[in-house]
Amino acid sequence: MLPSQSFINISLFQPPAFLMIGIPGLEAIHGWISIPFSSMYTATLTGNGLILLAVRRTPSLHQPMYYFLSMLALTDVGLTLSTMPTTLAVLWFDHRLIGFNACLVQMFFLHFFSVAESSVLLAMSFDRFVAISNPLRYAAVLTNSVIIRIGLAIVARAIVSLFPLPFLLKRLSFCPGKILLSHSFCFHADVMKRACADITVNIIYGLYVVLSTMGVDSLLIVLSYTLILHTVMALASPRERTRALNTCVSHILAVLVFFIPVIGVSMIHRFGRHLPPIVHTLVAYVYLVVPPVLNPIIYSVKSKPIREAMLRVLRDKRQD
Template structure:
């Protein structure tokens, strides 16, 4: 005999909203912690937008390396805007509720831009490999059409891998009552753990996405730099070696700034369950907030053309 529809509906529950904790243990001083977070978001948005304007307005920067840098800056803007509204709402206004569907949308874009950033860093390592190993054919290999195709492939790849994630969460049954998230944004591992159901599929698919995107990208980046080093070691003079490697310093720093927090987040979520909640929260903030802040600083310090172009943009803005 089939169960009444009302009974079936009662057996499946999805919360209308989640409650975000913010920074566990520091709830009493959220107003003060909002100040450094607001400053970091301002630096991230200003720096990355300046890079985009500098590349757009400076003809001499219309080269493959700077096009990829623009992709990185645009990705960092998206990553910043994915977490900024809810984070500042929690810290400034103590607005902790986020709707279930809104949470899934935020989670999708948060992880989408993370995967895109990993892919862009891989594309930038390929750019450096071509520039160093075959400089005479650099412009012929990385044409504008090739760069556009790489950009479209990066977006398509992230979309294909992450599109199922919200739907895998929507099929889960959640426990009635107040559901607390450990951050001021919707993180996949955090949302997944709130379910009162078997999340084995979600765990394995999440691991598959990480290994197939960030994992593969990191291995290919290491391979690229192994080949770059092999090429550089074959150069005639030490001065040429140093000059070639110097063009990679900014990218190497950007890779470290992104991948070290990624590894930290993965390790903490899988092996650090005994650690205080504030540790999980702070590592997640470092992973999502620090790279968009540091990348413009790294490239403006290490790249003279970018630095000069950014200063010109600022000067034009003041005069305008």
């Protein structure tokens, strides 16, 4: 009885906590590394917060394009807040422990906001397609009720897609002892590889989630821009073509900034097992930190109405 009971207990072992590694090989200078990370997190929260305030306070920005931009800003803030506490705790205080359940919660929200951002970028491409291909019916197609339904569909899609992930991890057995994660946050692919059990189901479902969300979204975005280019090429004058394409530049840059790191993370986790650990870590940080920082910069530089509204919000804040 005792050996069999011992075997059962070991086979069902779940660690009370994981140990996060931070930046592998650079632990001695975590304090210095925290400076650019803190700056990027501050820039993300400030820039996206300004976009949300600008759209809310400026009646002329109460249009579908800017509502979708607000959704993008919200997902960027959510993605940042999902990783910021544990990352800064590791870099500032060398606090590297995270509870098992807390890790699963962080993992869920991290992937939730990633999937939601992919969906928002797809919705923004649909917005640009309608605005260019059928401008006279733009307001009639993208009404406030339609935008609300799109926003609810984005949230529901992310929840339904990712809800099974924590439970698929909780069914796994982990080896007793300290379990070291490769990042300063909980990433599904990283956590499942630490299990001492068959993770085939987790791998298949993780791949299904990526393909059915970001994979499908990227294909539909490419399709939408193919149709947009077809419409633009049919316009009479080069000036009209240039003006139509200029309305898409910000969105195209946001798509590239998001999907290129996503592809990099997916490829490295599946085919880069022999790469140094720091490569995995840096690519993951680029994926999670860089897009939320760059998106407000892209839209403030390329969109004059957004830039002016953000400056107006800053002036009002100074006067207060």
